[in-house]
Amino acid sequence: MGVVRQRPNPAQWIWYSLGGRLPGRCREWVLHDTTSRTWVWRHAARSTVLVGPLMLVWLLLPGPILLRLGLVLMAGLVGYFYSFVYLEEAAENRLIKHGYPRGTGKRVRAEAHAEEDEAIRQRYVAQYRTPHE
Template sequence: MSLRRRPNPLQWIWYALGGRLPERYREWVLHDTTSRFWVWRHAARSTVLVGPLMAVWLLLPGPLLLRLALVLMAALVGYFYSFVYMEEAAENRLKKHGYPAGTGKKIRRQAHAEEDRLALERYIAQYRTPQE
């Protein structure tokens, strides 16, 4: 088992903003985009992008209700688009770090193959039984 090197906080912020990490972090990027918690990791990276904008709008002069509404709209729109395209974003990160297209999706699919098979069996048993 090889030891995955983690980027330091500044490198991680650069990575969250879309930057490429040095080659020695290549395996960590694969783990980051395919681990069991990859969706939560994606949410953390998205917060780095959306968070400063929300903070600025919260600090602007004006009625508090309006500022809170702006922050809420920034969060809803920002996270919505982030999660809609999260698989593509993960694949793009992997390609940027030298992995072939589709690597992340393939690894995530393999990790859930057994539970997907069981879910399909339950679906077929419940909804595809012969009619009497």
Template sequence: MTERPGVLRWFWYAVGGRLPERYHDWLLHDTTSKHWKARHVLRSSVGIVPLCLVWLLLPAPIQLRLAIVLMAALVAYFYSCAYMEESIDHRLSRHGFPPRTGKRIRREKADEADAEARARYIAIYRHQPGD
């Protein structure tokens, strides 16, 4: 079982801090698991949401504050998602993993899943009569 960081360590990690080496297995899981994209968006939210809350408190009409928050969040999430793979690979390399480790592991997992799906397809739909 991989050791998970506590809440405070996770927040430190989410804002770009380094985790101790004992969390490396969890770090690989976090950046290459089935839900790695959702995890990335959640980590990005740690920096985006507080800024949006501050902008909601500005002394201005509520429509203006909401428009500022909406535009800022859209731009922040757009860039966060547009450079998702690069950001994750940079995060992994800062923790001592070789360059492009995350991309390689995700590709290997996808290839395995494709091979399994292909084998199931062949077993079901390419079944020869008389077998």
């Protein structure tokens, strides 16, 4: 039987999204959260917890609607841009914070795609690296 992953409750998940540390019983869930095939979408959801309230505040400020929409658009673009630029580093830092050694996330994700990556490499070698006669 595999390791049981205990999900955080909604309040814990918000705390985790803001950069907080979850209880030890959620450690395996953190590994899953940062290495599953949906880990990028999960990162986007966590980023929305940070960027969303700022965007909402700017949308609700008094002023011309085009100015407010422009502020919301810029906040979203800048916030998500920087969030995704540091995607892998953020995932690794979450894992380190929960007791995993540095590089665990990258290694687990690489192992999950090892066969697929090898097939891609083999197709590349067959197409571009064969000697020409």
